[in-house]
Amino acid sequence: MQPQTRERINAQIRDEMERDHFPEGFPTLPEIPGGRYTDPDFYDLEVEHLWKKSWLCAVRADEIPNTGDHTLFERIGASVVIVRGEDGKVRAFHNTCRHRGAPLVEAAGSQKRLICRYHAWSYDLAGNLKTVPEEYDFGDFDKCARGLLPVSCEVWDGWVFINFDTEAGPLMDHLASIHPDLRDLSMDNLRVKGRLNYRISCNWKAAYDAFLEAYHVKAIHPKTVAMLLDPAGTAIGLFTGGHTRMALPKRFNRGGGTWGTEADNYDIPTVPEVFRENNVAYGIFPNTVSPFDSAGFPLISFWPVSKDECECELIFIGAGSEDENSENSEYWKEFVKNYDIIQMEDFQFLSGIQKSLNSGAFTGMQLCYQERRIYWFHEQIDRAIGEDRIPENLRVEKLLSDFVER
Ligand code: FES
Ligand SMILES: [Fe+2]
Numbered sequence: 001m002q003p004q005t006r007e008r009i010n011a012q013i014r015d016e017m018e019r020d021h022f023p024e025g026f027p028t029l030p031e032i033p034g035g036r037y038t039d040p041d042f043y044d045l046e047v048e049h050l051w052k053k054s055w056l057c058a059v060r061a062d063e064i065p066n067t068g069d070h071t072l073f074e075r076i077g078a079s080v081v082i083v084r085g086e087d088g089k090v091r092a093f094h095n096t097c098r099h100r101g102a103p104l105v106e107a108a109g110s111q112k113r114l115i116c117r118y119h120a121w122s123y124d125l126a127g128n129l130k131t132v133p134e135e136y137d138f139g140d141f142d143k144c145a146r147g148l149l150p151v152s153c154e155v156w157d158g159w160v161f162i163n164f165d166t167e168a169g170p171l172m173d174h175l176a177s178i179h180p181d182l183r184d185l186s187m188d189n190l191r192v193k194g195r196l197n198y199r200i201s202c203n204w205k206a207a208y209d210a211f212l213e214a215y216h217v218k219a220i221h222p223k224t225v226a227m228l229l230d231p232a233g234t235a236i237g238l239f240t241g242g243h244t245r246m247a248l249p250k251r252f253n254r255g256g257g258t259w260g261t262e263a264d265n266y267d268i269p270t271v272p273e274v275f276r277e278n279n280v281a282y283g284i285f286p287n288t289v290s291p292f293d294s295a296g297f298p299l300i301s302f303w304p305v306s307k308d309e310c311e312c313e314l315i316f317i318g319a320g321s322e323d324e325n326s327e328n329s330e331y332w333k334e335f336v337k338n339y340d341i342i343q344m345e346d347f348q349f350l351s352g353i354q355k356s357l358n359s360g361a362f363t364g365m366q367l368c369y370q371e372r373r374i375y376w377f378h379e380q381i382d383r384a385i386g387e388d389r390i391p392e393n394l395r396v397e398k399l400l401s402d403f404v405e406r
Pocket of ligand 1: 118119
């Protein structure tokens, strides 16, 4: 992280601690239309233009360390096999045999070839069709034209991102505004330590919104997050591409560590001071948020299931012995358990919010200055979909570009 970024965060925290009035020059935010969370056509627009054209953080590269190791990504109606090739490169393909469409892979595993169980066509790890039983019976048949269908795939600091748009620009262009802040975390050296998965009865955005502000901390996390962090010092950054940052100063564990995670032998040594003294969370557009810390941290992702339902997945990564995880280590077990408690506090109102929205009585969200990350996230959704495709009554007014951190 650049020294000026660190200073900017610390100065913002100091200013927020003293602020007792609405900030001069900041707009009063208009309502976010409730239809964005309920309208089936808006949901379809999101699937087509946001989910099918955005870089999405799918899995960790350290879960497929060796040639032939593969795993599955099954969300937003797609099935994708992510596999490590002979050359060490991670690639992604639609999990669809090019003969008659049977799935090639049914679970994570390791194979030198991907062999369809239906009629035994086989593909190499780069997706080329290699063998076809009784090939002569296909007549004038070009095996080269029936390789696996690729999905764009790139790795950023150990995280495997995919994009269904095969013409997508480079992942690093998408992450350019936040990568400099995060590269010192050395995430490619860290390993998966645990997972949590939840199904929530609300639109995916209602769930993601809940992780973009700290206005709720005193009310719903009095015995957890509010013990560790002081929401009075909430410092927010908005970035190009819809990404965001939110730093809250810690009340204790200022040398690193969060609630109940004080253990020096799990410290990530490269983590800068600012991530130790504060909880610095980044929202990575469109659907992830991560509270980075030197003691380990989860990447939290939100995935739509339908317009009224979503899934939330936490993938925890950290330092320490490679073999340790939440199954065999007290530290990681406790770490994951503590997050589970906080997640349940965060989720408690989401199904009720969706009911309010679906009832039609609640017409939209009235956000405050402290919730401006949510507004910026919604602005970017419109940019991703394309303003002209969105009915006027469901758009959000574009107001926050002038407040982007440069
Ligand atoms: S569907 Fe895969 S070999 Fe026939
Ligand atoms: Fe929360």
